[in-house]
Amino acid sequence: xxxxxxxxxxxxxxxxxxxxxxxxxxxxxxxxxxxxxxxxxxxxxxxxxxxxxxxxxxxxxxxxxxxxxxxxxxxxxxxxxxxxxxxxxxxxxxxxxxxxxxxxxxxxxxxxxxxxxxxxxxxxxxxxxxxxxxxxxxxxxxxxxxxxxxxxxxxxxxxxxxxxxxxxxxxxxxxxxxxxxxxxxxxxxxxxxxxxxxxxxxxxxxxxxxxxxxxxxxxxxxxxxxxxxxxxxxxxxxxxxxxxxxxxxxxxxxxxxxxxxxxxxxxxxxxxxxxxxxxxxxxxxxxxxxxxxxxxxxxxxxxxxxxxxxxxxxxxxxxxxxxxxxx
Amino acid sequence: xxxxxxxxxxxxxxxxxxxxxxxxxxxxxxxxxxxxxxxxxxxxxxxxxxxxxxxxxxxxxxxxxxxxxxxxxxxxxxxxxxxxxxxxxxxxxxxxxxxxxxxxxxxxxxxxxxxxxxxxxxxxxxxxxxxxxxxxxxxxxxxxxxxxxxxxxxxxxxxxxxxxxxxxxxxxxxxxxxxxxxxxxxxxxxxxxxxxxxxxxxxxxxxxxxxxxxxxxxxxxxxxxxxxxxxxxxxxxxxxxxxxxxxxxxxxxxxxxxxxxxxxxxxxxxxxxxxxxxxxxxxxxxxxxxxxxxxxxxxxxxxxxxxxxxxxxxx
Numbered sequence: 286x287x288x289x290x291x292x293x294x295x296x297x298x299x300x301x302x303x304x305x306x307x308x309x310x311x312x313x314x315x316x317x318x319x320x321x322x323x324x325x326x327x328x329x330x331x332x333x334x335x336x337x338x339x340x341x342x343x344x345x346x347x348x349x350x351x352x353x354x355x356x357x358x359x360x361x362x363x364x365x366x367x368x369x370x371x372x373x374x375x376x377x378x379x380x381x382x383x384x385x386x387x388x389x390x391x392x393x394x395x396x397x398x399x400x401x402x403x404x405x406x407x408x409x410x411x412x413x414x415x416x417x418x419x420x421x422x423x424x425x426x427x428x429x430x431x432x433x434x435x436x437x438x439x440x441x442x443x444x445x446x447x448x449x450x451x452x453x454x455x456x457x458x459x460x461x462x463x464x465x466x467x468x469x470x471x472x473x474x475x476x477x478x479x480x481x482x483x484x485x486x487x488x489x490x491x492x493x494x495x496x497x498x499x500x501x502x503x504x505x506x507x508x509x510x511x512x513x514x515x516x517x518x519x520x521x522x523x524x525x526x527x528x529x530x531x532x533x534x535x536x537x538x539x540x541x542x543x544x545x546x547x548x549x550x551x552x553x554x555x556x557x558x559x560x561x562x563x564x565x566x567x568x569x570x571x572x573x574x575x576x577x578x579x580x581x582x583x584x585x586x587x588x589x590x591x592x593x594x595x596x597x598x599x600x601x602x603x604x605x606x607x608x609x610x611x612x
Numbered sequence: 613x614x615x616x617x618x619x620x621x622x623x624x625x626x627x628x629x630x631x632x633x634x635x636x637x638x639x640x641x642x643x644x645x646x647x648x649x650x651x652x653x654x655x656x657x658x659x660x661x662x663x664x665x666x667x668x669x670x671x672x673x674x675x676x677x678x679x680x681x682x683x684x685x686x687x688x689x690x691x692x693x694x695x696x697x698x699x700x701x702x703x704x705x706x707x708x709x710x711x712x713x714x715x716x717x718x719x720x721x722x723x724x725x726x727x728x729x730x731x732x733x734x735x736x737x738x739x740x741x742x743x744x745x746x747x748x749x750x751x752x753x754x755x756x757x758x759x760x761x762x763x764x765x766x767x768x769x770x771x772x773x774x775x776x777x778x779x780x781x782x783x784x785x786x787x788x789x790x791x792x793x794x795x796x797x798x799x800x801x802x803x804x805x806x807x808x809x810x811x812x813x814x815x816x817x818x819x820x821x822x823x824x825x826x827x828x829x830x831x832x833x834x835x836x837x838x839x840x841x842x843x844x845x846x847x848x849x850x851x852x853x854x855x856x857x858x859x860x861x862x863x864x865x866x867x868x869x870x871x872x873x874x875x876x877x878x879x880x881x882x883x884x885x886x887x888x889x890x891x892x893x894x895x896x897x898x899x900x901x902x903x904x905x906x907x908x909x910x911x912x913x914x915x916x917x918x919x920x921x922x923x924x925x926x927x
Binding site: 441 | 859869886892
């Protein structure tokens with residue numbers, strides 16, 4: 286077990302180094318960092334001095350090492366566009382994105398699992414067909430289109446919900462939360478629904494197929510033969526065994542929810558990290574771009590690591606297989 | 613000469629017969645949803661292809677635009693005319709015509725980037741499956757890292773970097789090619805993984821061994837002998853990949869990092885229309901949105917059917 290954890294951690298570090306290399310290449314070679322920082326009338330001698338101060342004349346490997354060291358310490362440089370330290374910018378935006386992603390993930394789980402169980406148990410009922418149709422539409426409609434349709438109905442026509450921003454936020458230390466005010470809660474409904482919709486269809490489809498698979502197995506037939514109630518069989522025996530893959534996939538999906546938040550943030554003008562990154566792309570603001578890349582990669586790698594380890598803790602069969610292969 | 617001609621027509625007739633006798637055609641006919649999806653896809657592609665002939669107006673000819681026509685609602689609403697079936701946008705452009713021209717761009721970018729992804733994926737998949745060793749593990753590790761990020765994010769990054777390397781004044785004309793490159797490069801992994809998997813199975817079969825024994829070159833064996841035998845699953849991925857590429861293009865254009873507003877795709881039209889949603893001019897955004905959704909849904913349904921039809925386990 287410990288060997289596995291160590292191996293996974295080493296793999297994660299290699300992935301992060303690869304991403305850091307991409308970010309460093311961006312940072313160093315796309316545009317000239319010096320000419321981005323200084324004004325028009327700076328003399329060539331001054332630029333040369335700045336170049337020396339920034340260490341841009343050192344060997345590449347030294348520069349890369351320094352880049353990694355700075356990144357580990359959370360020093361991401363200064364935004365070309367806004368002239369402020371990048372880590373400050375991201376610290377302001379992080380709570381908005383994480384709150385949105387968390388609510389969206391909860392929504393997709395709480396709605397998706399029951400829908401999947403129902404369609405798995407009664408595949409021929411009318412309601413199941415309806416759920417199936419909804420999931421097909423959910424996969425075919427691009428995220429931004431769902432958001433726009435919601436804005437049209439609930440924002441413009443019915444005027445029930447705000448169409449942009451986070452509403453009122455409360456500061457808790459450095460974390461700003463919109464979940465404690467009425468306007469903040471109203472503001473998060475549509476973005477969270479939009480962001481969670483795609484994950485919801487994924488979860489629903491997966492729970493459904495897992496359910497149908499499990500219901501065909503012998504131990505379910507045996508449980509029925511013992512005369513257990515439907516409820517005990519369906520939920521005590523069947524559902525329990527479908528949960529392992531569901532938990533894994535959901536865990537892995539949290540990373541992509543954070544990444545996909547960018548689209549939702551644009552539609553609803555949600556002041557998160559994604560919006561920051563999008564503006565950075567349009568202005569070729571490389572420090573912000575490479576920081577976003579590193580942050581998203583970091584979330585992915587950490588989540589993958591945790592899920593991988595949990596998977597082995599939860600499912601004893603996996604550990605056994607591995608031992609046999611290794612032995 | 614004449615005999616040759618007869619032979620080749622006979623061969624074509626033969627393959628046509630074989631196609632109509634095949635299981636694929638049978639399962640196609642049997643599934644009504646698929647037939648409808650195929651018809652819808654064909655209709656959209658045809659009308660996009662023939663846009664200059666069908667479209668009642670040319671929305672990109674500034675001379676034909678009249679600002680007095682701006683914000684005309686669809687013809688079945690008060691104030692609408694049959695001159696503009698689905699209404700007009702803020703510049704007086706006919707929505708129906710912009711949709712026809714826009715789906716042209718969407719389909720062009722979608723097809724081109726899907727083909728690029730396919731070519732990259734097949735080549736790398738064949739190489740890593742057939743040659744193996746260090747090349748294989750390098751390619752597959754890159755694939756592993758890339759697939760753990762959403763494709764649209766990688767496409768955005770490539771797009772942003774490519775444009776900051778290119779001179780500013782050429783952005784608008786090059787944007788569409790940069791976009792195709794970005795989406796293509798971000799979607800090759802599924803092709804490569806599938807082709808590699810099938811190649812690993814095929815390369816130990818007798819026909820490959822015989823080809824090797826008679827001394828054919830590695831490239832010939834890979835592309836002439838193995839490739840035709842691994843194309844089945846590639847077709848399925850290509851169909852779903854087309855839907856993915858169209859969604860990615862629309863998303864990037866919607867975010868403002870796609871095709872320039874001078875040659876709008878469906879995604880750009882939706883982006884432009886979003887600004888007028890609050891003023892109640894919903895038709896500027898809804899009709900392009902419906903066109904996009906119908907196109908993606910139809911292609912997805914075709915992909916689903918093809919996957920089931922080519923899967924021998926489900927027969």
